[in-house]
Amino acid sequence: MDLNTITAVIRPHGRDDLPAWQAGDAVLGGGTWLFSEPQPHLRRLIDLTACAWEPVEAGSAGLSIAATCTLAALDAFAAGAHGWSALALAGPCCRALYGSFKILNQATVGGNLCLALPAGPMTALCAALDGICLIWTPGGGERPVPVLDFVTDAGVNALRPGEILRRIDLPARTLARRAAFRQVALSPEGRSGALLIGTRDTDGAFDLTVTAATRRPVRLAFDALPDEAALAVALDGAVPAALWYDDVHGRPDWRRHVAVRLALEIRRELAR
Incomplete structure (x- = not known):
């Protein structure tokens, strides 16, 4: 879609080139949502792609993902051999966006996070792996x-x-954990109604991250793997009624039901 209110596009090549922020500005990464509907309040775009940040960088401390890294680039990187078992989550999370190959090659990790949709799969991935946003x-x-x-x-x-x-x-410590992924939608190509990720450390510690079913990410942490009844009770206690998301992609009662079911499936997988 044409954004016919835009009067300028700024393409900084580094931090020193960033303009002073003003009303009507928007940051452009991939633009898959930005250009999908009218944005009459916008006057100027700040295009970060000209910064040419390295999409993914690996080191002894872990992984750094540029905000402008596309989902396709992250998926391709994760497909390589890096010795981090939890990085296998990246592939299913990227594909949980349910976009065409064109979207996956354009949509960015940072854009998905900043959009802050409950079903944002990059939110799920990065929250489950103890991600830290550098702002x-x-x-x-x-x-x-x-x-x-x-x-x-x-x-x-x-x-x-x-x-x-x-x-x-x-x-790196979280990337080295064992991990399990579960996701469900009302239709095969629908937006996620619930997306849960569980991770388990070598010392037995177990974390469960709930997204899509809730308005914001919810984390449950246990020193040891809980039994099924305890996990279900803990999940109910961690998510008050108002936090279950409600839209055309799923009612709150359905989201709660499938979240508990998926949580128990994850627990069984990581108990092996």
């Missing part, structure tokens, strides 16, 4: 925000005016 603040500063705290509600994120999501860091 550039106006004036040259930066601040880290856990992905679990970055998405604060449906369509709402923690960015303040003029702030830019630079990258997401995933720690």
Whole structure:
């Protein structure tokens, strides 16, 4: 869709080139949502693709994913041999977007996070793997925000005016965990109604991250694998009624039901 209110497109090649933020600005990464519907309030786009950030960088501390990394690039990287078992989650999470190959080659990890839709699969992936968002603040500063705290509600994120999501860091200790993925939608090509990820450490610690079914990510952490009854009770206690999401892709009671079912499936898989 043409955005006919845009009067300027700024293409910074680095942080020093970023313009001062003003009303009517929007950051452009992949643009798959930005160009999907009218944006009459926008006047200027700041195109971050000209910064040419390395999409994915691996090191002893873990993985750094640029905000401009496409889902296709992340999927391709994760398909390689990196010695991190939980990185296998990237493939199913990328495909849980249910976009065409054109969308997957254009949509970005950072854009999916910033959009803050409950069904955002990059939110699920990065929250489950203890991701930390590195945010550039106006004036040259930066601040880290856990992905679990970055998405604060449906369509709402923690960015303040003029702030830019630079990258997401995933720690090696979490990437080394065993992991299990479950996702369900009302139709084969529908938006996720529930997307859950479980991880288990070598010491037996178990974490469960719930997304899509809830307005924001929810994390349950256990020192040891709970039994099925305890897990179901804990999940009910962690998600108050108002936090279950309600839209055309699923009623709250259905989302709660399938979330519990998927949580138990994940527990059984990681109990082996």
